[in-house]
Amino acid sequence: MHRRAFVRLLTAGAWVKAAGIDLIAKGKPAAPAKPGLQIRADLPTLKIVSRYSPAAVPGMPGPYPGRVIKVKSDNCVDTATNTANDQVVREMMAQGMRALTGAASTEDAWRRFFAPADVVGIKVNCGGFPNCISAYEIVGETVRQLTGLGVPVSQIYVYERFQNQMDECNYAAHLPQGVQTVAAERANRNTDNSGYDPETFLEANLFGEEDTRSNMMRLVSKRLTKIINIPNMKDHGATGATGCLKNIAYGSFSNVARTHQRGKSHTYSVVGTLASMEPVRSRTVLQIMDGIRGVWHGGPFARTTKYLFYPKQIMFGTDPVAIDRLLLDIIDNERKAHGAISIWDRNPASLKIDDGRARDADPNVNIIIREPGHVEFAASLGLGVADLAKIKVQELTV
Amino acid sequence: MAPAILFLLAAVPCLYWPHGIDTRPAIEAAGIKHLCAPADQADGWRKAGLTVTTVSENDFGAREALSAPGVSPRPGVASPTRAPWIVASGWRFMRSPSTKYAYSAPAGKGALAAAEAFAYGVDAMIKVDPADLPSVGAMMAFLETLPNEDLPPVADFGVVDDGSAIVGEVMNLLARRNLLFHVEKEPAAQFRVNVVVGSAAYPQAEAADPSTFAQKVRSQLTDEQRSLRLFGSEVVIGRLTSDGKRARLHLINYGGRDIEGLRVRVRGGYKGGDAYIAGTGKAALQDLVVADGAIEFSLPKIGTYAAVDLR
Numbered sequence: 261m262h263r264r265a266f267v268r269l270l271t272a273g274a275w276v277k278a279a280g281i282d283l284i285a286k287g288k289p290a291a292p293a294k295p296g297l298q299i300r301a302d303l304p305t306l307k308i309v310s311r312y313s314p315a316a317v318p319g320m321p322g323p324y325p326g327r328v329i330k331v332k333s334d335n336c337v338d339t340a341t342n343t344a345n346d347q348v349v350r351e352m353m354a355q356g357m358r359a360l361t362g363a364a365s366t367e368d369a370w371r372r373f374f375a376p377a378d379v380v381g382i383k384v385n386c387g388g389f390p391n392c393i394s395a396y397e398i399v400g401e402t403v404r405q406l407t408g409l410g411v412p413v414s415q416i417y418v419y420e421r422f423q424n425q426m427d428e429c430n431y432a433a434h435l436p437q438g439v440q441t442v443a444a445e446r447a448n449r450n451t452d453n454s455g456y457d458p459e460t461f462l463e464a465n466l467f468g469e470e471d472t473r474s475n476m477m478r479l480v481s482k483r484l485t486k487i488i489n490i491p492n493m494k495d496h497g498a499t500g501a502t503g504c505l506k507n508i509a510y511g512s513f514s515n516v517a518r519t520h521q522r523g524k525s526h527t528y529s530v531v532g533t534l535a536s537m538e539p540v541r542s543r544t545v546l547q548i549m550d551g552i553r554g555v556w557h558g559g560p561f562a563r564t565t566k567y568l569f570y571p572k573q574i575m576f577g578t579d580p581v582a583i584d585r586l587l588l589d590i591i592d593n594e595r596k597a598h599g600a601i602s603i604w605d606r607n608p609a610s611l612k613i614d615d616g617r618a619r620d621a622d623p624n625v626n627i628i629i630r631e632p633g634h635v636e637f638a639a640s641l642g643l644g645v646a647d648l649a650k651i652k653v654q655e656l657t658v
Numbered sequence: 659m660a661p662a663i664l665f666l667l668a669a670v671p672c673l674y675w676p677h678g679i680d681t682r683p684a685i686e687a688a689g690i691k692h693l694c695a696p697a698d699q700a701d702g703w704r705k706a707g708l709t710v711t712t713v714s715e716n717d718f719g720a721r722e723a724l725s726a727p728g729v730s731p732r733p734g735v736a737s738p739t740r741a742p743w744i745v746a747s748g749w750r751f752m753r754s755p756s757t758k759y760a761y762s763a764p765a766g767k768g769a770l771a772a773a774e775a776f777a778y779g780v781d782a783m784i785k786v787d788p789a790d791l792p793s794v795g796a797m798m799a800f801l802e803t804l805p806n807e808d809l810p811p812v813a814d815f816g817v818v819d820d821g822s823a824i825v826g827e828v829m830n831l832l833a834r835r836n837l838l839f840h841v842e843k844e845p846a847a848q849f850r851v852n853v854v855v856g857s858a859a860y861p862q863a864e865a866a867d868p869s870t871f872a873q874k875v876r877s878q879l880t881d882e883q884r885s886l887r888l889f890g891s892e893v894v895i896g897r898l899t900s901d902g903k904r905a906r907l908h909l910i911n912y913g914g915r916d917i918e919g920l921r922v923r924v925r926g927g928y929k930g931g932d933a934y935i936a937g938t939g940k941a942a943l944q945d946l947v948v949a950d951g952a953i954e955f956s957l958p959k960i961g962t963y964a965a966v967d968l969r
Contacts, residue, residue: 453890453919458945458956465881468873469741470835472881473889473921514890 299640300633303529307463308537312481315542319487320535322545322578324360326645326652328586329576331356333658337552339570342391344552349397349574352658353405353548356576359654367408373545374486376410381484382418383544385492385507386425388562392553394490396434398574402488402548403435413438419479421511422448444477444514456514457481462534466519466526474513474530480540487544489580493551493571495559495591497619498525500603500632502560503587504547504580505643509534520628523613528631532638535580541643549575549583556594557623567623569594581644582651584635592632600624603632670801671775671782672711673794674718674760675699682706684788688795694718694783718783721760724750726767727774729893729912741892744912748895749829751778752811752841753819758782765789769797770912773936773963776801777897777908797962800936804965807906809899812885813840815851815875824865825855831868836896837876838885851878889921894960900926905968911960919944920957924968928953931968937961 317323331352337344357369374380382402384394399418406416416439418431423443432441444455456475465472480487491507498520499506509531510516516534519526535541551571558567571590575583592603600623601610610626612618619625639646672694675685679702685693686706694713695703703710729742747759759782761771768786772794775782786794817832817839819825832839832853845852853875855865865871881887886898886907893913899906905928911917929948933941935957943955943966957964 449915450891451913451915451917453917453921453956454958456919458889458919458921458954459947468869468876470892471889 299637300528304464304466304526306529306533308533309463310460310476310538312460312538312542314538318538318542319545319578320541320580321582321642321644324578326579326582326650327360327577328579328582328651328653329356329359329656330573330586330653331359331576331656331658332573334572336572336574336658337570342553342565342568344395344397346397346400348658349395349552350401352574353398353401353576355656355658356548356574357405359656360576360578366405370405370409374406374409374411376412378411378485379415379483380406380411380417381480381487381543382416383487383489383491383508383511384418384420384429384431385490385494385502385511385550385560386420386422386429387502387560388492388494388555389425389428391562391565391568392492392494392555393429394492395550395552396431398490398548398550398552399431400434402490403439407436414440416440417442417479417484419443419477421445421477421514442479444479448517450515453514455479460537462513462530462537464526464530466530467521467524469518471515471518474515474518474534476537476540477512477514480512480543484543486546487540488546488548489544490548490550493549493554493587493590494562495555495557495567495595495603496630497559497626498628498630499527499531499634500630501584501587501591503549503584505531505535505584505635505638508540508544508580512540521614523611523628525628525631528634529637531634532641532643535638536641536643544580545578547575547577547580547583549577549587551575551590554590554594556591556598557600558620566620579644581635581639581646584638585646585648585651586653588632588635595623598623601626603630605630669776669779670798671761671772671784672713673772673798674713674783674785675703676715676785677788679703679706681788684791685795688791689799690791690795692798713783718760718785721758721783722750722754724759724761724771724782726761726763727770727910727912728767728914742913744834744893744895746830746834746895746910746912747774748778748897748910749826749833751775751780752833752839753826753829755780761785763787763790766914768794769936770910770962772797772801774910777910777963797936800934800963804934805967807899807904807967809901809904809906811838811840812898812900812905813838813849814879814883814885815853816840816842816846816849818842818844818852818854820855822855824862827868828853828855828865828871831872832875834895835872835876836884836886836888837872837879838898851875883925885925887923889923890956891917891920893917894920896922898924900968902926903969905931905966907966907968909957909960909964909966911962916959916961918959920960921945921954922957922966923952923954925952926968927951928968931955931966933957933964933966935960935964 354366361369363369445452461475496502551573765787768790897908947954
């Protein structure tokens, strides 16, 4: 019965190839799509299936490629109690959004991205509960600005992949009644696929797994018109750091833990490829990097404060690559300050495969060879600017 | 008795129940109508209105014993992936379909054992933990309501079986990965791929690592050409039967947890069908796509077992 739809689906796949994904779809050494980028040769074959077409100006990298607004404040968080200051955060966000857009007022700045008819997803990050999640203050201010523009609360969805994580974080208690807080799966058990779109997926056999598909959340493909991405500044055992790209990619698709195991990570190419898939790419229009708190080791988790640190900043942009490129250095510099090995370390001597306890106890232990190069790879897909020399950072202080 | 009913009685495994008539309330509450019971118990059960096949403890013990089906977390053993190890007997049924089998299923495994035996159409008896009677009874009742189908199994390649343990283990791993094969005595002309362990193409040394061996066969078949693919779980095994026009797909969930939205792809010219889900009943196929020489659909939820009839 859905023959026609499926044909469109395949046609859309052809579009993705034209946009540059064919570089990995063929599984061959890829000529860099952007001059100066060095893309690794040992990449798995990735097949994209999506029937969605890109927007005229896809949200990533959006209208401000290579541009990052960094707003810092010593007063944004009380490090003794790990409590953020709502008023300071609100001012940081106001200044950041105005600086990003050049708008005269904060409301005008938000209006550049959103209209009352939009159905807006706010992709939060709950993985670092209880110490480092997308700040309630940032999420709350985001909702406040959206409703101020006339977006009904019923059209605002705060989302994650796993309901048990959302329950822990309990954003609803910090938001106006009526804002939707949703997840695709009850928990990370690989038993609940109904929240994912069976016709929009990335297919890849990475480690011989039978389930070779990672499907996009139905919420993202079927309901949302715009997405705001609110990641944290965190170390990550497989990607080096987890920021905008990984939060939107691995937080919007199923079955992604399969990309990294037994010491090896395919996140190098999969993170960016997922982020490049339509309609995620077109609909993710705003990046708000929550750097009030950060995690310099053991991420993406933060069950203890052992590896917590306080960058005391929020970054704004539409280019996830540029922000994540800065993030790599922030995490790596913090690790260096603590005498830990670099996120770029590929020394087998540092590797204790699958030994999470050793990793948690010792910041000089990797459990997987990390792939911070995933940021540069994402740049090769046209998602943004990874060259530090070309990234323009405007720094503000509140 | 009509032939179709005879077929169903033969296909649904028999509950071996050595307990006395004092357990009648539990049996009746479970809705069980047919038992296999020792001679000294049989008359009592017949008087209670059940149909009974007389089976002694020795008869039961003489059957080939099967492992309790399910999963166990053995990272790195089942495969290089994180998929748990599946304990399944499908490969044994394919290797020897006429053998008489017996399960001694521990608590929680009775219904799964019944579904597994039914899916492969073998002669199996199941001794269960009394606590499992309700779930086993419900499964038996469900299996008996399924539309009768007697279609030949679908295979994408042949495995030449010399009866050795190593070939058995290879078949086990192939079946667990939903790589559909026929057990052959010699390479079969209808298959592009014939696995002959010990041949130059499939050296014995390679078969010593059955997981890698299965991956090799998979890559030779290619995923695109496989008759059956399952997405959304690594713990469901399918058995596909078809005459080319109609198909029945048995889906056995070894994981012990309900799976929502299991995605199924079956190659062939099927346009639609119906699902029969244990615990749910008849259900429509969801998110149906027919294209590219295959049908794809999702199941709303599968507990232990589902049958899907395609046409």
